Amino acid sequence: MRVGVHINRFDHPAGAPALGAELAAAGAAAEAAGVSWLSVMDHYFQMEFNGGAEDPMLEAYTTLSFLAAHTETVRLGALVTGVTYRHPGLLAKIATTLDVLSGGRATLGIGAAWYNREHEGLGVPFPPLAERFERLEETLRICLQMWDPAANGPFEGTHYRLAETLCVPAPVSRPHPEIMIGGSGEKKTLRLVARYGDACNLFATSPEEVTHKLDVLRGHCDTEGRDYDEIRKTVAYMGEPATEGDLEAFTRDITGYGKLGIDTVILAPRIDAPAEWIERFVAPAVERLAELD
Numbered sequence: 001m002r003v004g005v006h007i008n009r010f011d012h013p014a015g016a017p018a019l020g021a022e023l024a025a026a027g028a029a030a031e032a033a034g035v036s037w038l039s040v041m042d043h044y045f046q047m048e049f050n051g052g053a054e055d056p057m058l059e060a061y062t063t064l065s066f067l068a069a070h071t072e073t074v075r076l077g078a079l080v081t082g083v084t085y086r087h088p089g090l091l092a093k094i095a096t097t098l099d100v101l102s103g104g105r106a107t108l109g110i111g112a113a114w115y116n117r118e119h120e121g122l123g124v125p126f127p128p129l130a131e132r133f134e135r136l137e138e139t140l141r142i143c144l145q146m147w148d149p150a151a152n153g154p155f156e157g158t159h160y161r162l163a164e165t166l167c168v169p170a171p172v173s174r175p176h177p178e179i180m181i182g183g184s185g186e187k188k189t190l191r192l193v194a195r196y197g198d199a200c201n202l203f204a205t206s207p208e209e210v211t212h213k214l215d216v217l218r219g220h221c222d223t224e225g226r227d228y229d230e231i232r233k234t235v236a237y238m239g240e241p242a243t244e245g246d247l248e249a250f251t252r253d254i255t256g257y258g259k260l261g262i263d264t265v266i267l268a269p270r271i272d273a274p275a276e277w278i279e280r281f282v283a284p285a286v287e288r289l290a291e292l293d
Contacts, residue, residue: 001258001289004037004266005030005282006079006236008047010056011272019056023063025275027071033283035074037234037264038067039109042078042085044118050270053117061094068102075105079201079236079266080182082113083132084124088139089162092146096171104172108143109201111182112136112189133188135159140179140196147176180234186216194220199232204265207256210235214260234264243269245281251288258292265289 007026012018030038042060045053060078068076076098086094091108099106112132113119119126127135138157145151146167155162171177180199183189193200194217202213214233221228235257241249254265267285271277 001262002036002264003282003286003289004264005035005278006039006266006268007274008041008268009050009270009272010058013272022273022275023066024070026278027067029275029278031071031074033278034286035282037266038074039077039079040064042081043115044122061098064098065101068098075107076102077107077109077180080109080111083110083136083139084113084126088142088160092143092167095177096167099171099173099177100169107178107180109180109182137192147171184213190217191220193217194224194226197231199234201234201236204235204237210260232263233261234266235262236266236268238268242267243271247284247288250285255292
């Protein structure tokens with residue numbers, strides 16, 4: 001298994017002026033540690049479990065572009081973009097720009113959105129869940145159409161209508177930037193993974209729960225005529241051992257996932273200065289997970 005890092009707090013002890021240098025250092029530390037994935041949270045407001053809406057939150061794709069300029073090899077993405085945050089044509093263009101400027105390292109991480117406070121706070125429509133899933137599927141179709149240079153015509157959906165799906169320059173990634181669909185809903189989310197996703201992201205709740213979710217995904221792949229093995233499987237680990245830097249406890253927590261076909265364990269600690277933590281904890285965690293393979 002490989003290791004990824006998810007940066008989800010931006011309340012550096014020295015304040016906003018220190019964030020640029022801290023993120024640049026985190027990118028350098030991640031690559032030095034052998035990390036394969038680097039992501040940031042995509043929200044307007046900070047989450048309640050991370051301090052709440054009054055705590056700092058950076059715009060995700062601006063931050064990812066900054067990280068692209070300070071890294072060379074690590075894959076970059078949002079974990080994950082809510083479908084309601086940006087019009088799908090604009091989202092495809094943003095993800096394409098990140099892919100072009102990073103030399104083909106962009107992943108479009110996307111989900112159905114859920115945090116109603118930030119929508120209400122900034123006046124962004126927050127439709128019911130069923131409609132958000134409809135919009136998610138249309139957004140996936142729009143992105144794929146925009147990334148197909150032979151399909152520059154209109155898109156006619158229930159919620160979105162585009163006269164021209166032009167996207168120039170095209171992505172550097174072939175055939176297009178990786179699509180990672182986040183969430184574990186068995187009826188809708190995992191079906192969308194089977195139909196459109198190149199990768200999925202589940203929570204590392206327990207090996208037994210993840211095994212069940214992957215079995216559901218396999219069933220959807222059979223229904224869709226999709227090769228299950230084509231889909232990259234990732235889990236987000238938010239356990240206290242990562243935040244506290246307890247390598248032995250982390251190893252015990254994660255060992256059970258080794259035989260499930262999980263490609264990447266994405267560590268999501270609640271820390272405000274990630275660079276030193278990556279050097280101190282993530283670098284040995286990369287070596288430890290390599291030993292488990």
